[in-house]
Amino acid sequence: MEKINVAVIGTGFWGKNHARAYKELESTNLVAICDVNAERSQAIASQFGVKAYTDSAQMLKDKEVEAVSVCTWSTVLAQEALKSLEAGKHVLVEKPMAVDSKQAEKLLKTAQENGLHLTVGFLSRFIPGLQHIRDAVASKKIGELVCATAKRVTQWPERIGDVGVIKDTAIHDIDVMQYLTGEDPTAVFAKTGNMRHKQFEDYAHIMLTYKNGKSAFIESNWLTPYKTRTLTVTGSDAILRLDYMTQELFIEDAKQTLQPRYPVIEPLKLELQHFADCITEKKKPLLTGIDGLKALKIVEAIMESSAKNKVIKME
Numbered sequence: 001m002e003k004i005n006v007a008v009i010g011t012g013f014w015g016k017n018h019a020r021a022y023k024e025l026e027s028t029n030l031v032a033i034c035d036v037n038a039e040r041s042q043a044i045a046s047q048f049g050v051k052a053y054t055d056s057a058q059m060l061k062d063k064e065v066e067a068v069s070v071c072t073w074s075t076v077l078a079q080e081a082l083k084s085l086e087a088g089k090h091v092l093v094e095k096p097m098a099v100d101s102k103q104a105e106k107l108l109k110t111a112q113e114n115g116l117h118l119t120v121g122f123l124s125r126f127i128p129g130l131q132h133i134r135d136a137v138a139s140k141k142i143g144e145l146v147c148a149t150a151k152r153v154t155q156w157p158e159r160i161g162d163v164g165v166i167k168d169t170a171i172h173d174i175d176v177m178q179y180l181t182g183e184d185p186t187a188v189f190a191k192t193g194n195m196r197h198k199q200f201e202d203y204a205h206i207m208l209t210y211k212n213g214k215s216a217f218i219e220s221n222w223l224t225p226y227k228t229r230t231l232t233v234t235g236s237d238a239i240l241r242l243d244y245m246t247q248e249l250f251i252e253d254a255k256q257t258l259q260p261r262y263p264v265i266e267p268l269k270l271e272l273q274h275f276a277d278c279i280t281e282k283k284k285p286l287l288t289g290i291d292g293l294k295a296l297k298i299v300e301a302i303m304e305s306s307a308k309n310k311v312i313k314m315e
């Protein structure tokens with residue numbers, strides 16, 4: 001089997017998982033990691049038996065590296081992804097991909113000009129239950145799609161990041177709504193605010209409307225004493241409920257409740273396997289940089305809607 005040589009930039013909480021998953025997958029060969037924290041870089045590199053760097057520019061000179069996962073702090077993701085693309089590497093950049101749509105557009109252009117894969121870490125798309133829901137919506141097995149409601153709430157995070165709850169958390173559900181509907185929203189209305197965070201919003205209530213009366217509602221916050229991550233999709237004939245944490249899916253209609261079961265595979269491994277397969281087989285990924293860009297444009301409309309207290313038209 002052809003193996004892709006990969007590296008990880010940023011090996012904190014999440015990048016460490018990318019490194020471990022690449023190490024465990026048969027289709028990838030982890031060759032290097034980079035973290036600006038020298039102690040962390042050394043520790044993670046020796047854990048996985050790979051080269052350690054503290055400067056990504058040095059690591060990117062390594063011709064052996066073909067593809068890179070960028071898992072740095074959210075505000076430097078785009079800068080590191082751009083350097084990687086300019087060095088000729090395929091890139092999986094973690095969400096939110098960039099701080100704004102302008103930065104994301106630059107990444108898309110650079111990837112396109114260099115004929116490189118650019119994908120974004122929207123992990124939820126790799127959960128089999130969500131793929132089931134997507135197929136059920138597309139094939140109208142639940143009748144007409146009426147509404148999708150996502151709830152992703154938790155207590156105050158231990159690691160307070162460099163972006164608010166929308167770019168950190170709600171962005172997953174913004175992308176899920178794009179994936180489910182296969183459409184861009186026609187309008188956005190949102191209420192966001194900060195109860196505890198000094199700089200960024202820590203709660204967001206977002207309504208997205210689509211053609212033909214469909215709508216989506218997203219509730220995200222860092223203010224709930226327990227963690228909930230759910231999606232409920234209402235069709236004219238049936239309702240689908242997914243718990244992202246247990247990966248349980250329920251299909252309910254007037255007569256019965258069904259619970260299809262899928263083998264539980266770590267979604268991160270499915271995501272990284274797909275990234276490697278798309279490079280080797282030169283195939284179009286399930287999601288690309290365009291999906292990251294679209295999600296950021298919706299984020300910008302959400303911020304504007306909340307600031308102006310009005311509906312923002314997206315057409």
Ligand SMILES: NC(=O)c1ccc[n+]([C@@H]2O[C@H](COP(=O)([O-])OP(=O)(O)OC[C@H]3O[C@@H](n4cnc5c(N)ncnc54)[C@H](O)[C@@H]3O)[C@@H](O)[C@H]2O)c1
Binds near residue numbers: 014073
């Ligand atoms: N897709 C998902 O489900 C998911 C889950 C968790 C985190 N994330 C994303 O992953 C990213 C990292 O999150 P985290 O929780 O691991 O943060 P973290 O703070 O634990 O780790 C970030 C690491 O990046 C390093 N770093 C920062 N700038 C760097 C640079 N220029 N070069 C090299 N290293 C650099 C830091 O030293 C740190 O070790 C965030 O963008 C976050 O949104 C995605």
